[in-house]
Amino acid sequence: MSVTINDVAKLSGVSKRTVSRVINRSGAVGEATRERVLQIIKEVGFSPDKQARGLASSRSYLLGLIYDNPDALYIDQVQRGALSVCSELGYELVVHPSYSKSAEFIDDCLSFISRSKLDGVIILPPVSENKELAAAIRDAGCPYVRLASVDLDDADNIVVSDERAAMKEMASYLVELGHKDIGFISGPQVYRSSIERLAGFLAELQVCNVQLPPHRIVEGKNSYESGIECAMSLLSTESRPTAIVANNDEMAAGVLRVANNLNIKVPQELSVAGFDDNILASRIIPSLTTIRRPVQNMACLAVQKLINKSQSTQSERVKLDEVITPYLVKRESTNRCAK
Missing domain, CATH: 1.10.260.40 (lambda repressor-like DNA-binding domains)
Incomplete structure (x- = not known):
């Protein structure tokens, strides 16, 4: 029984x-x-019983996840974090990959929400930076939470990762190691996260009286392949930087590949660092110095905020205003400057 x-x-x-x-x-x-x-x-x-709960409360106990991100390791971490809370509270997670450059992008997302009868939706970067999408979902009456690197919305609708501060920490660390000629591979500058990371890095270098000239900054696409292309442009010159920081670990891995092909020793001749601390960062050789962004924690908080929105009265809701702070993880790919 x-x-x-x-x-x-x-x-x-x-x-x-x-x-x-x-x-x-x-x-x-x-x-x-x-x-x-x-x-x-x-x-x-x-x-x-999820079905009985849904009938009794007019809820589906389904939460959605909308993304347009080529980094499969990042998506995996988000799902792990979200599912850890969903399974505990009797919710299911429905995943919807999208193509943000499509003319039907917003209509496609709204159709997904409607046909799945979602109780709420989590929106991942860079899609989360799309204010038109957020407004359309809000107008459709569906609760949402956006993961982002800056405060783009009301506190109930966003989980913020302070990536500018994290990149300041990275810059300070490299300067402490004696690096003054540094290359930077940014992400696409149409994304706020890419803008925040570069801005934080530049701001701290200025405080440290270290210059980062324009020719040392190249824009990548947050992919391994673009990391290779950008690293070639930085390392194929007679005077090369002593350190390279990439906007994410995927591109940093591309830098390591190019350094190996050019017989540049890491970290003896070149320090390399990334951002995210995905699962490969600690497993590649040399292991990658990076910024750890607690993605699972962010996803957990996003689910908690969505479920919090469904509480019957405002007095029953819990205040969830936490800002997630990424932090530096030092590994084998960085060392004191040899010059």
């Missing part, structure tokens, strides 16, 4: 409504009561 929500309520000594609030992570339940109910749920193996 299956355990019901009434059984959990009886064993916990609370009402059925209180058990429902605990399941839906409502802020209107005391911590001691919440812990007691969760313990009973675990002991008896109670699993909420």
Whole structure:
């Protein structure tokens, strides 16, 4: 015989409504009561019936994920973080890859939300920077949370990663190692994240009285292949930089490939650094110095914000204004400047 929500309520000594609030992570339940109910749920193996919950609350218990990002490792980390919260709270995640340059892009996203009957949607960068998409989803009445590198929206609708500050830390670290001739491979400058990272790096170099001339900055496409192309332009000259920082780990890996092909020793002759700390960063040789962006934590917070929006009253909602701060991870690909 299956355990019901009434059984959990009886064993916990609370009402059925209180058990429902605990399941839906409502802020209107005391911590001691919440812990007691969760313990009973675990002991008896109670699993909420998603279909019954949906019928009772006019919710689907489905959350969507919209992205247009070539980095499969980044998408994997987002899904892992989102699913860790979804599975705990009885939600499912529906993934929708999109093509943001399509003329039907916004209509396609709205169609996905409508046919999937989503309770909310998470929007990943660079799509999250599209204000027209955010406005269209808001007008359609669907809750959303955008992951972004700057504060583009109300606090309830965004999870911010302070990437400008993180790149300041990277610049300071390289200067401390004695590097004064540094190359920078940026991401596409139509993306706010690329703009923020370059701006942070330049700002800290200025504080340190180190110049980054225009010919040392090349724009990539955030892909491994473009990292190779940009690295060739920086390293195929007679006077090459002593360090190169890439906008992401994919392009940094391209730099390592070019350095190897040109018999440039890393880190003895060239320091290389990236951004993201994806799973390959610690596994390639040499292991990559990078900025760790806690992507799973950002995805967890985004799901919590979406579910928080579904609480029945404003008083039941929990304030979730945390800003995620990426940080420097030092590995084998950087060293003191030999010059």
